[in-house]
Every structure is written in structure tokens, then in C-alpha cells.
């Protein structure tokens with residue numbers, strides 16, 4: 001069993017077999033729902049699925065039994081072993097006859113639902129993966145460097161480089177140019193080669209699509225020294241620095257990197273909200289407020305959806321096609337299904353936007369946005 005956010009590959013590259021896979025999404029966001037309520041939501045979804053399987057699935061007795069057992073397994077996992085860690089949505093993929101069992105804790109609200117299919121339901125997961133930025137972290141001292149990737153709140157170790165790997169027999173003095181000498185001042189030649197090698201490594205890492213932004217970590221004077229070697233293209237991607245040694249434990253590195261990342265994200269989000277309010281909305285390239293945001297969503301005109309993380313709003317949604325509205329209506333105008341009242345339709349909106357390929361930005365704190373609508377969007381085209 002894996003319990004994390006990496007290893008999506010197993011699910012994304014899954015090849016369908018005879019077996020049914022249960023995909024269970026459960027909204028567990030502590031700002032919206034209590035444990036008691038999400039357990040009861042899960043329970044009622046399971047009861048409904050069991051009834052459907054037993055009465056109208058047309059599946060063989062054995063297959064039915066396997067599916068029912070898998071649903072029970074999910075129920076007891078969530079009730080007994082699952083530990084909430086501030087995620088917004090819990091996503092479980094469970095095989096009904098194999099030992100496939102994958103648990104993901106997602107940082108974004110998605111609609112609770114259970115889907116039983118010969119393959120894992122991955123639409124939301126795929127959109128979500130595209131939505132999140134990857135951060136490279138380069139930790140460096142004068143002996144060693146270490147590269148990590150932070151993605152969706154998790155850290156993964158990548159290559160390490162050591163000054164001892166710099167070839168000993170190169171005639172450094174002869175090789176380095178005059179201009180480099182000037183920058184270097186008194187830097188040891190071996191160190192000079194080490195920094196050059198690191199720049200190559202990190203550039204290679206970037207070309208493999210391993211990060212969108214870069215964080216440098218180490219003692220200030222070493223970072224400043226190394227920055228002279230960093231490719232200009234990469235320099236522009238540096239969003240911050242922190243002090244730490246390459247050999248520090250992973251959880252410490254993650255904690256410090258997360259601080260840099262959340263400061264960076266906060267300031268980019270604040271800038272984006274100011275731009276939305278001051279420029280884009282007046283120029284009709286953006287909307288603010290629930291009703292207008294829903295209109296933009298229904299017109300497939302959301303490039304970026306922005307909403308306060310704790311914002312909940314009542315409304316109606318069509319469970320069949322995803323139509324969302326604030327008005328009471330009996331039937332969906334698009335597919336004629338019965339429209340259902342929801343105490344909170346924000347997760348419906350987020351999910352539809354994700355499925356339309358919109359970028360999703362949850363906002364934890366922004367007083368200006370809180371006062372003027374708490375949800376809004378940047379449009380794809382002019383209204």
C-alpha cells in the first residue's frame with residue numbers, strides 16, 4: 001500500500017483487465033466537513049452503490065461479492081486506519097480481485113463520489129496533476145550538493161553530487177578563462193569545477209521537466225558564490241533561499257522549502273487577485289462573485305478559478321452533466337435530469353473547472369478578496 005502523492009504512474013498507466021476497480025473520492029476538508037459527516041457521506045454512497053450492484057448491475061454473483069467486499073474494505077479503512085493530515089480530498093483506488101490499493105491525499109476539494117469501472121477513474125487526478133507546480137530544491141555546501149523535488153506537498157530525493165567527483169587530472173588553471181577568474185576571485189579551482197558541474201546537473205534536471213521553480217539552500221555566502229555559475233534561465237526561476245546543509249534530514253528540508261513555497265504562492269496569489277479586481281474585471285477579462293463565476297463556468301470561459309478555501313455556498317447542480325445554478329429548477333436545461341440542491345456547490349464548481357482544464361487557485365487568506373466576493377475567475381476570452 002502506498003500512502004502519498006507520488007507513484008501516480010501505476011494508476012495513470014493502468015491497463016484495463018476483467019477486474020473492476022473502485023475509485024472512491026471523499027471530501028474530508030476540515031474547513032467544510034466533520035469526520036462524523038464525511039463518514040456518514042461515505043456510508044450512504046456505499047449503501048447506494050451496493051444496492052445498485054445487487055439490483056441492476058447484471059454482474060455475476062462472484063463479481064458482485066468481490067465489489068461489495070471492496071466497498072466494505074474502503075469503509076473500514078476510512079473509519080479505522082485513515083489519518084487526516086489537512087488534505088482536502090481523500091482518493092482511494094481499490095482492486096476488487098487483485099491487491100491494487102492506492103491512497104492519495106489531495107490538496108484540493110473534489111466532489112465525493114464512488115465510481116466502479118474496469119479501470120481507475122482518473123479524470124480529476126490528471127487535471128489536478130497538471131495544475132500543480134513542481135519545485136526543485138538545490139542544497140549546497142563546498143563539499144556536497146543534493147537535489148530534491150517538492151511536488152504536491154511531498155519531497156523526493158534526486159541526485160547528489162560531490163566535489164570528490166570532479167576529475168583530478170584536468171588542468172584547471174589552463175582551462176578557466178579570464179572572465180571567470182575575475183568573478184571567482186580567490187575561489188579554489190576545484191570548487192570552481194564543482195559549481196560548474198552542479199549547474200550542468202541542475203540544468204539537466206530542469207530539462208527532464210523535474211521543476212518549474214527553483215529554491216537554493218545553503219549558507220548565504222555559498223549561495224551567492226554559486227549563483228554566478230547558475231544558468232541565466234535558471235536564475236529567473238529562483239523563488240527563494242533558506243539556510244540548510246545538504247545532509248539535513250528530509251523532513252527538515254521539506255519544512256523549510258514549504259515555507260519558501262507558501263510565501264511565494266501567497267505573494268503570487270495576492271498579485272493575481274489585485275490584478276483581477278483592478279484590471280481584469282473592469283476590462284471584462286475576469287469575473288468576481290459566485291453568480292458571474294458560475295456563468296463563466298457554464299460558458300467554458302474560466303482560464304483560472306480563484307476561491308477562498310473556506311468559502312461554501314448553497315446551490316443546485318445536475319449530477320449527470322455538471323450543470324450548476326443558484327436558481328431553483330426542477331430539470332436540468334441541458335440533459336433533463338433532476339437537479340439536486342447542495343448545501344455546498346463550491347466543490348462542484350472546482351471539479352467542473354478542473355475538467356475544463358482551468359487552473360485552480362485556492363486562497364487561504366486575502367482580506368480584499370474576502371470582502372469582494374470570495375470567488376472569481378480570469379476569463380479565457382473577453383465577455
Ligand SMILES: [Zn+2]
Pocket residue numbers: 318319320321322323332333334335336337
Ligand atoms: Zn444536466
